[in-house]
Amino acid sequence: MTAPPVGRVTALERRLKHPTSGAPALVAYLTAGFPSRSAFPDLLRSVAGVADAVEIGVPFTDPMADGITIQRTSRIALEDGVTLHWILEMLGSVGRLEAPVLLMSYVNPLLAYGWHRLTDRAGEVDVAGFIVPDLPWEECQPVRSRIEGAGMALVQLVSPLTPEPRLQTLCAASRGFVYAVTTTGTTGGEGNTEGIADYLRRVTRHSTVPVCAGFGIRSTRQVRQLAPHVDGVVIGSALLEVIERGGEPARFLRDLCEGSSGGMGGAGQRGGPAAATP
């Protein structure tokens, strides 16, 4: 049985505020079904053993907020027949994961699946929340009620260009965490981790839920720079590139975090048996 609905969002927020080891919390992004549908469940289990939350990206043919890495992995996943239906079935059979799972999707695949059916099914397979990069505040209202009513979170994204009053609204309304986009541009580019302390301070001040920074975060150095300002970091394109190169994603995530925690978290504490490299 799944946990009671209210507990799922709270559990996600608690986990990001108090990551399993060290700080900041790690949110890992995986393109669903990449590198292949057959390899994905093991990859997901392994990454969920290290990360504090996993975003599963629903591939879309026209990912306008994404850079070349996620464009490429999405295309490969689509060619392998990955659909939202497959993703939800896979989550139903993958077994208990050690980290909460969110679905990150452009709005059209969600619309095509149907919101009612989607929130019902996503609740059954223990999805904690949704991140929808092309569903800004003005367009999200009925959907937000539906998702929250089903005991899941709709994560709001904020950007360095978001003006102050709007930032307050978005931060107050966000559940699960606030996704603080570090820079203008698409995912996987040159992350901007310098000169954004003031922006991140403003986001944190307005937020009652954890704040996670994302877009272009690739290195231990960047994670270290961001650590004092945010609760967590989102690692997407860099992680997918490790997978593309045939590297060890769980180890990459562990190294990224241990190198940045300045000894706050002990090596080897993060993760556990399931974090063994694939």
Place this chain on the structure above:
Amino acid sequence: MTATTWPDARGRFGKFGGRYVPETLVGALERLDLAAHEALADERFGETLSLELESWVGRPTPLSRAQRLGDAWGLELWLKREDLAHTGAHKINNAVGQALLAQRMGAGRVVAETGAGQHGVAAAAACARLGLPCTVYMGAIDMKRQAPNVQRMRLFGTEVVPVEAGDATLRAAIDEAMRDWVADPEGTFYLLGSVVGPHPYPWLVRQFQRVIGIEARHQFLKRTGGLPDACIACVGGGSNAIGLFHPFLDDPVELIGIEAGGATGRSGIDGGAGHAATITHGSPGVLHGCYSMLLQDSDGQILETHSVSAGLDYPGVGPEHSFLNSSSIAYYYTVSDAEAIGALEECSRLEGILPALETAHALAGAKNYGRDHPGASLLLGCSGRGDKDLDILAGAGL
């Protein structure tokens, strides 16, 4: 609300439209909305735009009676000659308007997308005239099939960036232009070429294209003393059609949009879209920032389209067209590649006018209309000239 009062403040035409964009672009779209409303209400901006349209674009464009072609098709056929506008298509009306707006807003550079290259050429020309640096994204496939337009853009000093991603046509070019814009929404002006995309673009582009219908309505009344039975235009994104239709919305005039039926023709549909007939065969969804009719599969993935006409080869359509269709205010039909090429050949031979392949779809639609409505008077949006299509026509045996 009457049909002319849309969109509402949220950019909706009925249930269609809206603004489905990343948070990073929201502020830029709000600034554009505000600046556009101010500019369009500003008499001096209006005067500058009118002067440019008259002295540089060559407006008003003529209304030509197509006597021989009309006789052949059993119609009283009139052509609104956007093919005679500078750079050879209606696209320049919007490009000049938005480039002036970009200048007024102090934009450091302009980006645009293009399919057939007509919007790219228009944007490149308008930016050259105003001294604005311009980058145009164009699908690699389109760059091959519309090579002369690539050369023209480069002569105007525009950087043309080939897009290999996705389907390497118009849709991928829009994806890429949006990615460029999202990198610097405060310094870059996105000069979108059709009545698609997030609010305020469908409204803004329509306002700059309404000049087609305003002139044509006036010219038609003056020449005939009445109004046509119907207006007909091709629809890809749908800017020339909206420009022609909008000033006729309160008139008892039938409005007909013609979509690209591709190889499958009037009644055909197959699994992968072998066509680009979005309204005729599509379903509602979100692409490129707006809720409108789309060609998509049951999982919400966007289908690849086909049309012999690069300018119509697009899986979406302007939200206002989706609204006009769902409200039965305008009607939409398809013609095949072959019908379009046939109509183009007849128009060239009988009228001495070589229309663009996009426009040829409207002509083929007119021919079909004549069969069902013999003797009707028809005002056709002759959206562009066909010089760019000579290679394709040669390939088709013309």
